[in-house]
Amino acid sequence: MPKPIVIYGNAVQDARNRLRSAQISTMLDVLRNAAFADSGETATRFAAELESDIEALPAAPVDKPKAQQALENAKRRIAAFVAGDSVRDVFAVGDALRYVGEYIEEGGAPESVAAFRGGLRNAFAFKSSNRAREGVSGYIRSERPELGLFKWKLLDGSVIKYMERFYGSYLGADISGTTTDALAALAWLLWDRIRPTPDQRNLQFQASSAIATGHELVPIAAMVLQYHHSLLECGTALALTSKAMSDKPALASYNLYDYTTLANTGTAPIDQLLANGNQTLAADLGGCGLTVIRDFIDIDNARYPDCEIALLVANPAANDLFSLAPQYQTFADARRAGAIEGESYAKGDPTLQIVAKAFLDLMGLELPALSRLIKSDRNDLDALKNEDPQTFFDNLDDAIAEAVNPHASATSTRNVGGPVPATTLPVASAIATASSAADIASTAGRTTVPLPSAGAASLSPEQLQKALAIVELLGK
Numbered sequence: 001m002p003k004p005i006v007i008y009g010n011a012v013q014d015a016r017n018r019l020r021s022a023q024i025s026t027m028l029d030v031l032r033n034a035a036f037a038d039s040g041e042t043a044t045r046f047a048a049e050l051e052s053d054i055e056a057l058p059a060a061p062v063d064k065p066k067a068q069q070a071l072e073n074a075k076r077r078i079a080a081f082v083a084g085d086s087v088r089d090v091f092a093v094g095d096a097l098r099y100v101g102e103y104i105e106e107g108g109a110p111e112s113v114a115a116f117r118g119g120l121r122n123a124f125a126f127k128s129s130n131r132a133r134e135g136v137s138g139y140i141r142s143e144r145p146e147l148g149l150f151k152w153k154l155l156d157g158s159v160i161k162y163m164e165r166f167y168g169s170y171l172g173a174d175i176s177g178t179t180t181d182a183l184a185a186l187a188w189l190l191w192d193r194i195r196p197t198p199d200q201r202n203l204q205f206q207a208s209s210a211i212a213t214g215h216e217l218v219p220i221a222a223m224v225l226q227y228h229h230s231l232l233e234c235g236t237a238l239a240l241t242s243k244a245m246s247d248k249p250a251l252a253s254y255n256l257y258d259y260t261t262l263a264n265t266g267t268a269p270i271d272q273l274l275a276n277g278n279q280t281l282a283a284d285l286g287g288c289g290l291t292v293i294r295d296f297i298d299i300d301n302a303r304y305p306d307c308e309i310a311l312l313v314a315n316p317a318a319n320d321l322f323s324l325a326p327q328y329q330t331f332a333d334a335r336r337a338g339a340i341e342g343e344s345y346a347k348g349d350p351t352l353q354i355v356a357k358a359f360l361d362l363m364g365l366e367l368p369a370l371s372r373l374i375k376s377d378r379n380d381l382d383a384l385k386n387e388d389p390q391t392f393f394d395n396l397d398d399a400i401a402e403a404v405n406p407h408a409s410a411t412s413t414r415n416v417g418g419p420v421p422a423t424t425l426p427v428a429s430a431i432a433t434a435s436s437a438a439d440i441a442s443t444a445g446r447t448t449v450p451l452p453s454a455g456a457a458s459l460s461p462e463q464l465q466k467a468l469a470i471v472e473l474l475g476k
Helices: 010-035 045-055 064-080 092-105 110-119 161-167 179-194 199-212 218-226 231-239 260-261 269-285 324-339 352-358 366-372 380-388 396-404 425-431 461-475
Strands: 006-008 133-135 152-154 290-293 308-316
Touching: 006 010, 006 380, 006 396, 010 045, 010 092, 010 218, 010 269, 010 290, 010 308, 010 396, 045 064, 045 092, 045 161, 064 092, 064 218, 092 110, 110 179, 110 199, 161 231, 161 290, 161 324, 161 352, 179 199, 179 218, 179 231, 179 425, 199 425, 218 231, 260 269, 260 290, 269 366, 290 366, 290 396, 324 352, 352 366
Parallel strands: none
Antiparallel strands: 006 308, 133 152, 290 308
16 A cells, blocks of 8 residues: 655644544535525425424423433424524534433433433443543632543553554544434434334334434534544544444444545435535545554653654545544553553553554554654654655645645655665655555545536435335334
8 A cells, every 4th residue: 555644743732633624624514514494594394393392292290300301402403593494503502412412311211212221332432441522620729611631631551542642633522322312313303203112123213314304414524523522532432332322323333534424325416415525525635545653652751752753644534443443442441451551550641652562563664663753753754754755744734735746756755656776765665655455546646536427316415314214104
């Protein structure tokens, strides 16, 4: 596979910012598409029906006061989201669904719905040893917004924190239970239009429908845009297997660089919107994926290393490295390995080098190169940049330009897919170009996601919803 580009210093943070910018831009499109009709002024049918569904929820049993309070909060927030055919506070929809999740959790819904809600959470990932966080001390007096990223601090044992450090996502509030709760709420509300008291099979069907139509992306978009959770935390929660989905994931896969995986390649309208997001992301990072191999957490209090280092890996949408569900266990194992030193336990966060060693082939890197990079300070990296200016960059725009239009001179060390000259420095020659049976077909050019043609026939989300409901009923 093509060897990666090495970026260091401020270029690493710049790459993180571009990754987040593309995510936020795409989630903003998702929310706008779900809330506003084509005119841009009136509410969509989905928004109006969601308001009616939540308003119709029955009062909680008298011995469930917390459930009743959650229901009242949900109705207040959904009324703030849409009134009649007008959209008001577009972010209130996320709050409303979060409160419906609390209503279910506190005993306001049928037992089958409550069991489905709890069962959507992957048992291993939601253990306190893996979902490791604590409330921020003094938060109440801080006057900061009541949002997940401000309220929670991720601890050393958090597997998601380890993943966010490596993939360049901002550190959030750990794997998102609010995301799975919102899916359970949508599944119940959709089924309740047909008949009450659903069983697990009914809820599985409607959960899959909510994902395919893109409706589940609405609470995800609201959470990401309001900084309740990172997109990585939301997508991973749905991509891991769960008891509620009969030990299968709600999302067939979740690739950080293919937003269409967030809808299981659903209906054409949502797929086209997400494909547009893919193009934005590809343009922002030159068709590459970001992996951070040394961050400021690694070098905190260290005497020698003085800057962050990351890799830009070609064609990430086709690389298993960026499919998060299969890699979750790898991060959990690496985090555990970093916590144990001989017969004792290490303190602090595990280093990124530990997990990077598990992904050498997928990154196109060899162990000697990784080891030398990790040991380099800025002076060392500047020297490598002078020797190999097509591989090492301390400016992100220059790195992206190289990824999009690689130099083709005979002396270039970035002859993508070709042999590396033996005269290059050891670290450059160790950045692998070797292929394997599973080698990823790619060029270093910009990734372009094909969009459906304008004349292609497609069902609207509402039409698909009706069709799926009819099929379900006939199946009974």
